[in-house]
Amino acid sequence: MIAPPRRAGRRLPGDPGRPLTASVPAGAVGRVLFSTLLVAWFALPLLPLAMWAFADRWSYPAIAPTSFGLEGVRTALASGGLSAFGSSLTLGLVVAVIATAIGALAARALVAGWAPFPKTLTVLLFAPIAIPPFALVMGTNVLLLRAHAPAFLGVVLVLVAVAVPYTTFVLRTAYAAHDIGFEEAARALGASRRQVLLRVHLPLIAPALARAAFLAFLVGWSDYVVTLIVGGGQFVTLPMITASLASGIGNDSVVALLSLIATIPPLILVVLLARTGRRRTT
Structure with missing residues (x-):
């Protein structure tokens, strides 16, 4: 049986190979070019x-x-660069975990209507963004000193308060688009609350959790003012030692x-x- 002739640039049904004459879409070229320019934009200053x-x-x-x-x-x-790197990494991870968890709970409560006085709670959650950082740090530092809070604990508490608005905003947007019907269907099929949380809820919301955790990590990783003032020099991070050497x-x-x-x-x-x-x- 004679096979039908192929047309240039086209693929027959069931043919796994790509014809040599097939053209690359202009959109793919544009994406590659844009990605290359974007990488160069960020890499050249380094x-x-x-x-x-x-x-x-x-x-x-x-x-x-x-x-x-x-x-x-x-x-x-x-100069202690290795220990400062470890301190910054620890601080960033701790802030990311705590701020993401608080942001998830606050965002879910606001979207689902569980939170009492939602407008007041929203104002309180986003207040750290509106208040000047130096004023926030100085006012909080007085309370932490009177409470005799350890340096690391005080730094974490202040940075979590700074990071929570970002995590709440990201996760509030995600929960607004979240379809709770998947969780209800799993419950109807006999899944426990723990199974729904681990196998349905978290996988669906995981990308937003990752983005929120990334923002919170940046808050803890790159901070200088809060760590310097609240930490009182007892907790040395990478930005602190870098600024000290730069002076x-x-x-x-x-x-x-x-x-x-x-x-x-x-x-x-x-x-x-x-x-x-x-x-x-x-």
Whole structure:
């Protein structure tokens, strides 16, 4: 039996291969170009930091370092950069977990109508955004000092209050579009409340939880003012040690290295969020 002739640029039903003459859609080219420009936009400012981080000497008018080395790495380690990185990571993760949980509860209560005095509660939740950060920190610090709260606990409490408006906003939008019918159907089929929560509710709301946790992590990871004032120097984070070294002279390579390291966790989280979102849409 003679097979029907193929037309150029078209694929016959059941043919798994892609014809050589098939053209790439213009939209795909545009997306690739836009993604490349976006990556370049964010990566180009990091290039001077990467050069400074490993430059032992970079004198004017040279456009590139005249001597490379690991002096900046040794100075950063000697200045407590590794422990400060761990403190910032711990602070960011703790703030993310607590603020995301509070934001989820508040958002669910506001959307479902469970919260008493919803307008008043909304104002209170979003008040930390309206109040100047310095005034918020100074006023809260007095209360924490009188209560003899530990430095880390005080920093976490203030940063959670700062992060909750962001997590509540993200999750309130998600819960407004959430279809509770899936949970009701699972309950009707005999699932327990715990099974509904773990197997229905959380998987459906997981992308919004990830976005909210990312924002809360950034609040804790990048904070300087709250940690400095409320922590009182007892809890040293990466932004604090970077600012301290930046105020001196001759620490350019160390400051560049610490600044470059500070971008790594947020970039990793952004990549994970993007990959997770892509898997859910495909």
